[in-house]
Amino acid sequence: MAPSTSPAADLAPAPGGAPAPAPGPVATTPRARRDGDVVGLGRARAVAFVAPALVLVGVFLVFPAAWTLYLGLLDYSLTGSGAQAPVFVGLGNYTSALSDPAFAKSLYLTLLFVGGSAVLGQNVLGFSLAWYFRAAQRPVRATLSVLVLLAWILPGSVVAFLWQALLDRRNGTLNALIGTTDMAWALDHPMAVIIVFNIWRGTAFSMLLYTAALSTVPRSHLEVARMAGATRWQQLRDVVLPTVKRHILTNTLLITLWTFNDFSPYLLTGGGPNRESEVLPVYIYKEAIIGGHLGYGSAISLLLLLANLVIAVVYVRLLRTREPEAA
Amino acid sequence: MSTVAGQRRSGTGSGTVSGSRSGTGSGPGRGLGAGALRLVAGRSVMYAVVCLLVVFFALPLLWLVLTPFSPTPSYKASLSGFTLANFEDLLANPQTWPSIRNSLVLSVGSSLLVIVLAALAAYALSRVRIPGRDQLLYALLLLSSIVTGTAAMVPIFLMLFQLGLIDRQFGVVLVLSGGLLPAAVFMLKDFVDSIPRSYEESARVFGASPSQILRHVVLPVIRPGMATVGVWALVQVWGNFLVPYVLLSDPSKQPAAVVMYTFYDAGGQPNFALISTFALVYSVPVVVLYLFVNRRYGFAFQGGIKG
Amino acid sequence: MASVTLTGLVKEYPNGVRGVDGVDLQIADGEFFALLGPSGCGKTTLLRTLAGLEAATEGRIDIGDRDVTGFEPGERDVAMVFQDYALFPHMTVTDNIAYPLRIQKVGRDERSARALETAQGLSLAALMERRPAQLSGGQQQRVALARAIACHPQVFLFDEPLSNLDARLRLEARTFLKQLQKSLGVTTVFVTHDQAEALAMADRMAVMDGGRIRQVGTPREVFQRPANTFVANFIGATPMNLLDAQVVGGALDFGGFTLPVPGEGGRASAWPVAEGDKVVYGVRPEYVQCLPAPAEGAARGEVTAVENLGVSVLVTAQAGEQSVRAVVPESDEPALGDTVHLAPSSERVLLYRADGDGELIGR
Numbered sequence: 003m004a005p006s007t008s009p010a011a012d013l014a015p016a017p018g019g020a021p022a023p024a025p026g027p028v029a030t031t032p033r034a035r036r037d038g039d040v041v042g043l044g045r046a047r048a049v050a051f052v053a054p055a056l057v058l059v060g061v062f063l064v065f066p067a068a069w070t071l072y073l074g075l076l077d078y079s080l081t082g083s084g085a086q087a088p089v090f091v092g093l094g095n096y097t098s099a100l101s102d103p104a105f106a107k108s109l110y111l112t113l114l115f116v117g118g119s120a121v122l123g124q125n126v127l128g129f130s131l132a133w134y135f136r137a138a139q140r141p142v143r144a145t146l147s148v149l150v151l152l153a154w155i156l157p158g159s160v161v162a163f164l165w166q167a168l169l170d171r172r173n174g175t176l177n178a179l180i181g182t183t184d185m186a187w188a189l190d191h192p193m194a195v196i197i198v199f200n201i202w203r204g205t206a207f208s209m210l211l212y213t214a215a216l217s218t219v220p221r222s223h224l225e226v227a228r229m230a231g232a233t234r235w236q237q238l239r240d241v242v243l244p245t246v247k248r249h250i251l252t253n254t255l256l257i258t259l260w261t262f263n264d265f266s267p268y269l270l271t272g273g274g275p276n277r278e279s280e281v282l283p284v285y286i287y288k289e290a291i292i293g294g295h296l297g298y299g300s301a302i303s304l305l306l307l308l309a310n311l312v313i314a315v316v317y318v319r320l321l322r323t324r325e326p327e328a329a
Numbered sequence: 330m331s332t333v334a335g336q337r338r339s340g341t342g343s344g345t346v347s348g349s350r351s352g353t354g355s356g357p358g359r360g361l362g363a364g365a366l367r368l369v370a371g372r373s374v375m376y377a378v379v380c381l382l383v384v385f386f387a388l389p390l391l392w393l394v395l396t397p398f399s400p401t402p403s404y405k406a407s408l409s410g411f412t413l414a415n416f417e418d419l420l421a422n423p424q425t426w427p428s429i430r431n432s433l434v435l436s437v438g439s440s441l442l443v444i445v446l447a448a449l450a451a452y453a454l455s456r457v458r459i460p461g462r463d464q465l466l467y468a469l470l471l472l473s474s475i476v477t478g479t480a481a482m483v484p485i486f487l488m489l490f491q492l493g494l495i496d497r498q499f500g501v502v503l504v505l506s507g508g509l510l511p512a513a514v515f516m517l518k519d520f521v522d523s524i525p526r527s528y529e530e531s532a533r534v535f536g537a538s539p540s541q542i543l544r545h546v547v548l549p550v551i552r553p554g555m556a557t558v559g560v561w562a563l564v565q566v567w568g569n570f571l572v573p574y575v576l577l578s579d580p581s582k583q584p585a586a587v588v589m590y591t592f593y594d595a596g597g598q599p600n601f602a603l604i605s606t607f608a609l610v611y612s613v614p615v616v617v618l619y620l621f622v623n624r625r626y627g628f629a630f631q632g633g634i635k636g
Numbered sequence: 637m638a639s640v641t642l643t644g645l646v647k648e649y650p651n652g653v654r655g656v657d658g659v660d661l662q663i664a665d666g667e668f669f670a671l672l673g674p675s676g677c678g679k680t681t682l683l684r685t686l687a688g689l690e691a692a693t694e695g696r697i698d699i700g701d702r703d704v705t706g707f708e709p710g711e712r713d714v715a716m717v718f719q720d721y722a723l724f725p726h727m728t729v730t731d732n733i734a735y736p737l738r739i740q741k742v743g744r745d746e747r748s749a750r751a752l753e754t755a756q757g758l759s760l761a762a763l764m765e766r767r768p769a770q771l772s773g774g775q776q777q778r779v780a781l782a783r784a785i786a787c788h789p790q791v792f793l794f795d796e797p798l799s800n801l802d803a804r805l806r807l808e809a810r811t812f813l814k815q816l817q818k819s820l821g822v823t824t825v826f827v828t829h830d831q832a833e834a835l836a837m838a839d840r841m842a843v844m845d846g847g848r849i850r851q852v853g854t855p856r857e858v859f860q861r862p863a864n865t866f867v868a869n870f871i872g873a874t875p876m877n878l879l880d881a882q883v884v885g886g887a888l889d890f891g892g893f894t895l896p897v898p899g900e901g902g903r904a905s906a907w908p909v910a911e912g913d914k915v916v917y918g919v920r921p922e923y924v925q926c927l928p929a930p931a932e933g934a935a936r937g938e939v940t941a942v943e944n945l946g947v948s949v950l951v952t953a954q955a956g957e958q959s960v961r962a963v964v965p966e967s968d969e970p971a972l973g974d975t976v977h978l979a980p981s982s983e984r985v986l987l988y989r990a991d992g993d994g995e996l997i998g999r
C-alpha cells in the first residue's frame with residue numbers, strides 16, 4: 003500500500019511504439035487558427051465569408067462617401083460650364099458654404115430639429131412609454147404600443163399623405179378636432195410641425211430599445227430600493243438609470259444620427275415657407291439635385307458627415323468614460 | 330405616489346378606512362388618507378396623459394382607415410357613408426399592380442441579398458477572431474446611418490450612371506442593400522453571439538466537417554435571427570422613397586412609394602380615391618409582416634453596442 | 637476501448653492564462669476517471685484540450701496507441717457531453733441521438749433504428765419525436781448521454797453533466813451513470829467540482845488546482861491520505877483540521893498546548909521530523925474525540941460553536957491559539973462554553989510541511 007503522494011508518482015512513460023504524429027491532419031490544422039473558431043472555419047474562410055458584404059458596403063457606401071469628399075472640391079454642376087469641365091476650386095465650396103447665411107440658418111434649424119425631436123422628444127417619450135408599460139394593464143399597453151409601432155413602420159410616402167391630411171388648411175383633421183378654421187399649420191409653425199412629426203414617427207425605436215433595456219434591470223435591485231423606502235422617482239434615478247446608461251447612450255446616438263440625415267421634413271413642408279424648415283438634408287437636396295450645384299451640395303454633405311462624426315466621437319467618449327462607473 | 334400606499338389601497342379599497350386602521354401597521358401608515366388621495370390624483374393625470382398619447386398617435390392614422398371607404402374622399406377624415414368604389418378605381422388603374430410588383434422585386438431582392446451576405450459575415454465575425462472586427466463593425470454602423478439618405482445621393486447617382494445601372498432595379502437593390510448591410514450584420518452578430526458555441530463544438534467532436542456543421546447546426550439555429558433581419562430589411566426597402574426616386578426614372582420600373590406621388594389629376598389636385606386606397610393596400614402587407622415577426626421573435630436590436 | 641495518456645500537457649490561452657499547466661496523467665482502459673477541483677482550476681480546459689476543441693500549447697496526448705495531439709476533434713474517436721448538454725434545439729430526440737451516425741454516413745433507417753435501440757436503454761423510447769425544449773433537465777441529460785453512446789467512441793468526456801440537475805435527480809443519475817459506464821466498459825473522463833460525485837463514482841481520480849494536478853489516486857487514497865494541504869482542505873464533507881505546530885522537545889507545540897508526535901503504536905519515528913521543524917498537523921474532525929475529562933494526548937478547549945449535522949454534531953472549540961473541529965455523536969453534544977478535551981486518534985493524523993506546497997511528510 004504505497005499511495006501516490008505526488009503527481010509525478012503517477013507519471014507513466016508514454017506507451018512504447020506510439021506512431022509518429024500523423025502528418026496529414028496536423029498540416030491542415032495550424033494550431034493558431036483554432037482559438038475561438040469553434041467550427042474550424044479558419045481565418046481564410048472567415049474572411050471569405052465577410053468579403054461579399056464588405057465589398058457591397060465598400061462600393062455602395064464607403065466609396066460614395068469618399069467621392070463626396072472629392073466632388074466637394076470641384077465646381078461641378080449638372081448644367082452650364084461646370085457640367086462640361088468641372089474646375090478644381092479647392093476649398094472654395096466650403097468657404098462659400100460657411101459664409102452663406104442660408105447654410106448657417108439650415109444648420110441651426112437642423113440642430114433645433116435634432117435636439118427637439120430626437121434627443122428630447124423621442125428619447126424621453128420612448129423611455130416614458132417603456133417605463134409606463136412595465137406596470138400598465140394589458141389592453142392599454144397593447145393599444146398604445148401598436149399605435150406607436152404603426153407610426154414607425156408605415157411607409158414614408160403614406161405617412162407624408164397622412165400628415166398632409168392631418169394638417170390640411172381646409173379639411174384637416176386637426177383643425178376639425180380643435181375647432182380652428184383656416185389654420186395652415188405647416189405654413190405658420192413649420193419647425194414645430196416637423197418636430198412633432200418626427201416624434202410621432204420615430205418614438206417606437208426608443209420605446210422598443212428601452213423596453214428591452216428595462217427588462218435587464220434585475221427585479222431584486224428594485225425591490226431592495228423599495229424596501230429601503232425609495233420613491234418611484236428615486237428607484238428610477240438610483241437603480242434603473244445607472245443600469246441602462248449604455249442603452250441610453252446607444253439610443254441617443256442612433257436616433258441623433260438618423261434624425262440628422264432625415265429627409266422626410268421635405269415631404270411635409272418642402273423646406274418652406276421661405277426656408278423656415280430647411281434642415282440640412284433638404285438644403286442639400288435643393289442645392290444639388292434641384293439647383294444642380296453638385297460640387298456645392300457635396301461639400302455640404304461632407305460638412306454634414308463631419309458633424310455626424312463629431313457626434314459619434316463624443317458618444318464613444320461618453321461610453322468609455324462611463325464604462326468603469328457602470329461596471 | 331408611494332408604493333406602500335398603493336399596496337394598502339388595493340388591499341382595503343378606501344383610503345380613510347385603512348387610515349383609521351393604520352395603528353396596527355408599521356411606521357409609514359401615517360397620512361395614508363392623503364397618500365391615497367395623491368394616488369388617485371396621480372392616476373387620473375396618468376390616464377389623461379395616456380389618453381392624449383393614444384389620440385396623438387392615432388389621429389394621423391384615422392385618415393388611412395376612413396378615407397378609402399368614403400364616397401367623397403378628400404383630406405377630410407370622416408365617415409360619410411361607406412363604399413368600395415375607390416378600390417374599383419384602384420384596380421382599374423394600370424399603374425397599381427406593376428408598382429406593387431416593383432416594390433416586391435426591390436424589397437424581396439434586397440432582403441434576400443442582405444440576409445445571405447449578413448448571415449455569412451455575422452457568423453464569421455462572431456466566431457472567428459478577425460483582427461479589428463469590433464472597430465470595423467462599429468465604423469460601418471456609424472457610416473451607414475451617416476451616408477444613407479441624402480448625403481451621398483449625388484456620388485451614388487454619378488457612380489451608378491458610370492456603371493450603367495441608372496434606371497435599373499438591380500442598381501437600386503445594390504444601393505439599398507449596401508446601406509442596410511452594416512446594421513443587418515450588427516443585429517445578426519448580436520444574435521449569433523447569444524448562441525452557445527457548444528452546439529458547434531459538439532457537432533465537431535462527432536466529426537462533422539465545417540460545411541456539415543454550418544448546414545446541419547448553424548443555419549437552422551440562426552434562422553429566427555435571419556427571419557427577423559430579413560423582414561426588417563424588407564420593411565425598410567418597401568417604404569424607401571428617395572433612392573428609387575432618384576435612381577429610377579422609367580415609370581414602369583418605379584415602386585409604389587414613388588408611384589403614389591403620381592396620382593394627381595390634370596389640375597394638379599391629388600386623386601384622393603386612388604391615393605387613399607393605394608396607401609392602404611400598400612401599407613397592409615408590411616404592417617402585417619412586421620407585427621407578425623415582432624410578436625414571434627421579439628425586437629432584434631437590444632442596443633448591445635460594445636464600446 | 638483505449639487508455640489515455642497525457643504527457644507534459646500545457647494549454648495557454650491567448651490572454652496568457654495557463655488553463656492547464658504541465659499535466660502528466662495516465663488513464664487506464666475502461667477506467668472511470670474523475671477530475672475534481674474548485675471552479676476555475678482548469679478542468680474544462682483539460683477536457684477540451686483532450687477533445688481537441690482547444691489546441692495543446694505543449695505536450696502530447698495519446699489515445700490508445702495513437703498520438704492524437706494534432707488531430708481534429710472528429711478524428712480522435714471521443715464523445716463529449718457538455719455541461720449545457722448542447723442538444724440541437726431544432727432536431728428531435730431521434731435526430732439528436734442519430735446525429736453522430738449521420739456524420740458517419742449511416743443510412744436514415746438504420747440511424748433511426750440504432751437511435752431507438754440506444755434510447756431504449758436509457759428509457760427515452762417514448763420521447764423520440766420531442767424536441768429538447770420539450771424535455772425535462774433529466775431527460776435532456778439522458779438524451780445527451782445517448783448521443784454520446786450512439787457513436788461508440790473509445791473515450792467518453794463528461795463536463796459536469798450532473799450539475800444542471802436538482803439534488804435528487806443528481807443522486808439517481810450518479811448511480812445510473814456509473815452502472816452504464818461499467819456495462820459499456822468505455823474509458824471515461826468525468827469532470828466535476830463536487831467531491832461527493834467524484835468519490836462516489838470514480839475508479840481513480842485526480843484533484844486539480846491552478847492548472848496542475850495535486851494528487852492522483854483511488855477515492856479512498858485521496859480521502860484517507862491527502863497528498864498535500866490543498867487536497868486535505870478540499871476533500872471531505874467537513875474540512876480537515878489543519879493546525880500549525882512546531883516540533884519542540886520531541887513533541888508538537890501548538891502554542892497553548894502540546895501533543896505527542898503521532899505514530900503507529902506510539903513510534904514517533906514513523907514521521908521523520910526533526911527538532912524545530914514547522915509542520916501542519918492534519919486530522920479529520922471525524923477522528924477527533926471530544927472528552928469531558930482530561931486524558932493523555934488530548935488538548936483542552938472551549939466550545940465556541942455547535943452545528944447539527946443530522947445524526948452527529950460538528951463541534952468547534954478554541955484550544956490555545958487554534959480552532960479545532962470535532963464530529964461527535966448527537967448524544968454527546970456539548971453546550972456552548974463547555975470545556976472539552978479534544979483527542980485526535982493518532983493513527984489518523986497526517987503531518988504536512990508548513991512550507992512549499994504543503995506536501996505530506998514521510999513518504
Ligand SMILES: Nc1ncnc2c1ncn2[C@@H]1O[C@H](COP(=O)(O)OP(=O)(O)O)[C@@H](O)[C@H]1O
Pocket residue numbers: 649650651653654655673674675676677678679680681682
Ligand atoms: N477561452 C478562454 N480564454 C482565456 N482564459 C480562459 C478561457 N477559458 C477559460 N479560461 C481561464 O482558464 C482557467 C481555467 O478555466 P476552466 O478550465 O473553465 O476551469 P473549470 O472548468 O475548472 O472551472 C480560468 O482561470 C479561466 O478564467
Ligand SMILES: [Mg+2]
Pocket residue numbers: 679680
Ligand atoms: Mg468548467
